[in-house]
Each structure stands twice: as C-alpha cells, then as structure tokens.
Amino acid sequence: MYYKFITKNKGILIKIIALIALSFILKYISHRNFLPDSLLGTYQMYMGGTFLEESTSILQIISLLLISVLFIYFIPYEIVKEIKENEIYIKYRFEKNTKILLFFAIKNVFYSLFYQLIQILIIAFITFQFHPIQIIGGELIKLLITSTMQLLIILFISEFFLYYMKFEIGMVLSLLVIVSPIIITGIVFHNSPSYLELCKYIPFNHGNYNYYYVSKYTFYGTSITYSVFPHYKYVFSFICQMIELVISVVGLMCIINRKDLLGENYEN
Amino acid sequence: MKISVKDVTREIKGNIILNNINLEFESGKIYCLCGHNGSGKTMLLRAIAGLIRIDQGEISIDHKILHKDMDYPPEMGLIIETPSFFKYYTGMENLLYLAEIRDKISKQDIIETLKRVGLDPHDQRTVAKYSLGMKQRLAIAQAIMEKPDLILLDEPTNALDQDAIIQFKNIITEEKRRNACIIIATHNQQDIDELFDEKIYLNSGKVERVEKND
Numbered sequence: 254m255y256y257k258f259i260t261k262n263k264g265i266l267i268k269i270i271a272l273i274a275l276s277f278i279l280k281y282i283s284h285r286n287f288l289p290d291s292l293l294g295t296y297q298m299y300m301g302g303t304f305l306e307e308s309t310s311i312l313q314i315i316s317l318l319l320i321s322v323l324f325i326y327f328i329p330y331e332i333v334k335e336i337k338e339n340e341i342y343i344k345y346r347f348e349k350n351t352k353i354l355l356f357f358a359i360k361n362v363f364y365s366l367f368y369q370l371i372q373i374l375i376i377a378f379i380t381f382q383f384h385p386i387q388i389i390g391g392e393l394i395k396l397l398i399t400s401t402m403q404l405l406i407i408l409f410i411s412e413f414f415l416y417y418m419k420f421e422i423g424m425v426l427s428l429l430v431i432v433s434p435i436i437i438t439g440i441v442f443h444n445s446p447s448y449l450e451l452c453k454y455i456p457f458n459h460g461n462y463n464y465y466y467v468s469k470y471t472f473y474g475t476s477i478t479y480s481v482f483p484h485y486k487y488v489f490s491f492i493c494q495m496i497e498l499v500i501s502v503v504g505l506m507c508i509i510n511r512k513d514l515l516g517e518n519y520e521n
Numbered sequence: 522m523k524i525s526v527k528d529v530t531r532e533i534k535g536n537i538i539l540n541n542i543n544l545e546f547e548s549g550k551i552y553c554l555c556g557h558n559g560s561g562k563t564m565l566l567r568a569i570a571g572l573i574r575i576d577q578g579e580i581s582i583d584h585k586i587l588h589k590d591m592d593y594p595p596e597m598g599l600i601i602e603t604p605s606f607f608k609y610y611t612g613m614e615n616l617l618y619l620a621e622i623r624d625k626i627s628k629q630d631i632i633e634t635l636k637r638v639g640l641d642p643h644d645q646r647t648v649a650k651y652s653l654g655m656k657q658r659l660a661i662a663q664a665i666m667e668k669p670d671l672i673l674l675d676e677p678t679n680a681l682d683q684d685a686i687i688q689f690k691n692i693i694t695e696e697k698r699r700n701a702c703i704i705i706a707t708h709n710q711q712d713i714d715e716l717f718d719e720k721i722y723l724n725s726g727k728v729e730r731v732e733k734n735d
Binding site: 335338339340341342343344345346347348349350 | 570571572591592593594595597599601605606607608615619622623663
C-alpha cells in the first residue's frame with residue numbers, strides 16, 4: 254500500500270525533498286557555514302524552527318516566507334487542488350464527508366512523516382562524519398513531536414484556507430499564520446524583552462521548539478520557557494498544539510460540510 | 522429504489538429556485554426534467570444528489586432521508602454542468618482515480634465502460650487535449666462505470682455529435698434494463714425524446730405538468 258502511495262504521489266515527494274534541501278542550504282548559508290558540534294544541536298538548527306535571535310532578522314523572516322510559500326504550494330495546495338478539480342465526482346463517491354476529512358488527514362500525516370524522515374536522514378548523513386550514531390535522547394523525541402505537530406497544524410490550516418478561498422487569499426492567510434507569531438515574538442524580543450514570556454501565549458507559536466529550549470540561554474536573562482514546574486513548558490506546549498490541531502481539523506471539516514458552495518451557481 | 526421529493530423548496534439570495542416540488546421516482550424508469558434555463562431543473566437534480574441543502578421539505582431514498590440518514594444517495598452516478606477532470610491525467614487515469622475511492626470495479630470494467638462511450642482506453646492524450654465532446658463522453662463513463670442504482674444526468678447530450686447521441690441512447694436503455702433509476706435534466710429533449718417514461722416540465726421552480734409515455 255505504501256509503495257502504491259509513494260509511486261502515485263512521487264511528484265509531491267520529490268518536491269518535498271527539493272524543498273528540504275533548499276531550506277537546509279538557506280539555513281546553512283544564513284548561519285555563516287556554522288555546523289553544530291552535537292547531533293541534537295544540528296536537529297535543533299534544522300528542525301527546531303526559528304531561533305529567538307533569528308526572529309528579529311528580516312533575512313531570516315524572508316527565508317522562512319520563501320520556504321513556507323513553497324511548502325504550501327507543494328503540499329496542501331496540491332491536496333486541495335486534487336479535491337477541487339473534480340469536486341462533485343469525488344464528493345459523492347466518498348458518501349460521507351468525514352471520509353473526505355480522512356482523505357486529507359491520511360495525506361497530511363503521510364507527508365508530515367515523510368518530511369520529517371527526510372530531514373532526519375539528511376541530518377544523520379551530514380553529521381555522520383563527525384559523530385558516531387548516538388542514542389536518540391528525550392529532547393530529540395520532544396523536538397520531533399513538536400515539529401511534526403507543527404507541520405500537521407500548518408497543513409490543516411492552509412488546507413482550510415485554500416479549500417474555502419481563492420489560492421492567493423488562502424496563501425496569504427496561511428503565511429500569516431506561519432510567520433506572524435515569529436514576527437511578533439521578534440518585535441517583543443527586540444523592543445521589550447521583559448515581556449517575552451507572554452509570547453508563549455501567542456497561538457501557533459508553540460510548535461517552535463527552539464523558543465522553548467534554546468531561549469533559556471539568551472543573554473537577556475528572560476525566557477519564553479520560564480516555569481516553576483519541571484517539564485511544564487513541554488506539557489503546556491503540547492496541550493496548546495493539540496488545541497490548535499483540533500481547531501484546524503474542525504475548521505476543515507466545517508468547510509467540507511458546506512455543500513451549498515456548489516449550489517450558488519444556479520442557472521439564470 | 523424509490524425516491525420521494527416532498528414539498529421541496531429552495532431559495533437563493535431571495536430567488537425561489539424550487540417552489541414546493543412533489544415528485545416520485547422509481548427504479549427501471551427514465552425521467553426527463555424539462556424546462557427552460559432557470560426553470561430549476563439543475564437545482565432539483567442537485568438537491569436529489571445531496572449536493573445542496575433544501576430550505577423546506579425532504580428528499581428520501583428508500584425511506585432514508587437525505588442529509589439526515591445519509592450525506593449523499595448511495596450508489597449514485599452523476600453529471601452536473603461542465604465535466605471537470607484532472608487535466609494532466611489521461612481519461613483512463615481519471616476514471617481509475619475515481620474508481621479507487623469506492624474500490625468496487627476493476628480496471629477491466631473501466632476499459633469496457635470507456636469502449637461503451639466510444640473512447641479509446643489506451644489513448645495516451647491527457648484530458649487537457651480532449652475535445653468538449655470527448656470530455657462529455659468521459660463524464661458519462663464516470664457516471665455509469667460503477668453500475669449505480671441512481672443515475673442523474675444534467676444536459677448529458679451537450680457537445681455530443683449524432684453518433685455519440687445514438688451511443689448514449691443505447692447506454693441509457695441498457696442501464697434502464699439493469700433496473701437503474703435515471704433522471705435526465707435537459708432543455709432540448711427532442712434528440713432523446715423516445716427514451717423517457719415520464720417527462721416532468723418545470724417552470725420558475727414549479728412542476729408545470731407531468732407527461733407519461735405509454
């Protein structure tokens with residue numbers, strides 16, 4: 254079954270590989286050819302999202318925008334296009350609208366896992382010459398869960414926008430969801446770092462693992478991750494991500510249920 | 522199969538598109554929804570297909586109410602408006618994709634269906650290169666390929682030449698013999714007039730009259 258899925262969707266899978274390669278190159282160049290000296294550090298650099306210090310850099314934001322545009326165009330837009338191109342024939346064949354949601358969900362989970370797997374393999378490849386194979390630690394598992402959840406949330410939310418609206422509007426709104434939390438965090442970090450802790454309450458900021466891990470090393474002495482309870486920050490982050498995921502899935506389900514979208518163009 | 526349309530009313534942006542429609546449809550019969558543009562035949566077809574919600578009344582299929590007991594009629598084949606397909610797939614690939622959703626028919630069934638509608642199953646051209654008539658034939662093929670109990674066709678003879686219309690008549694007759702319930706909406710029924718068991722004339726969203734063919 255997986256072989257069939259891969260051969261049928263090889264176009265998207267090749268695009269994903271190209272996109273990951275581009276994001277790695279951009280990250281590598283923007284960090285002035287710096288390569289972390291630990292496996293976890295490399296994973297954080299390439300998969301952990303934007304660093305707190307990077308949130309204030311316009312070049313980093315542009316780089317993130319470029320990758321996000323390609324990501325949305327290559328994956329959620331392709332999935333939505335597939336449904337939209339002959340929506341009527343597909344809709345009634347699924348019989349229940351929940352099956353269309355399942356169709357979206359299966360593809361999203363598959364592409365997210367594929368995306369993560371390729372990243373892991375590339376990182377393993379580029380760090381292999383420096384480090385022996387290391388046992389995956391707890392931090393790495395947290396990072397993988399957080400970033401996979403973030404991918405799923407972005408996929409469902411952008412599918413919601415792209416399914417309901419025109420491509421251009423859907424793309425802009427999806428980009429806003431991805432980039433605006435980082436821009437807001439950057440502005441707060443740059444202008445009033447004492448309020449930085451509040452940034453953890455910004456929706457869609459919780460999937461940024463680096464905000465929750467690396468930010469405690471900031472020279473400003475403030476941290477997004479502050480908590481008096483051990484591990485609380487991850488529990489909080491995970492719960493917030495779960496809520497965001499549920500909201501995005503329910504949103505997509507509501508849009509799929511709007512059958513009247515097809516009824517507006519009646520004969521005159 | 523028995524379809525009951527009871528007191529169905531639908532309004533869009535202040536216009537009453539369907540006005541208190543009451544009709545019944547049975548298996549093994551071919552129905553024609555006739556009327557001018559804007560008479561409501563396409564909307565009625567869409568309402569029966571479950572693609573739009575109705576404001577009043579109910580549509581039931583074998584005593585199961587649409588949108589309450591089911592989202593769409595089970596076992597339905599449908600053509601609505603301009604046929605749309607994946608442009609960069611061949612006709613065969615398009616049908617294979619759709620067939621995979623229900624996974625009820627084999628590749629051989631699809632090949633035979635394509636032959637029935639006069640398309641070459643081995644044609645490697647993508648749908649983007651198809652003529653309008655070929656797209657219409659492909660739309661008919663997707664509607665009948667899974668041997669559905671209910672076939673709803675909106676202007677199925679659009680863009681078909683005389684040979685294709687003869688082929689279409691044969692297909693519909695075979696589907697009737699298979700005991701399918703077939704509802705065809707058309708504003709130009711002369712070409713296929715002899716097919717119909719019942720003709721339902723719609724005007725401004727109302728049933729004007731029903732003619733039975735003996």
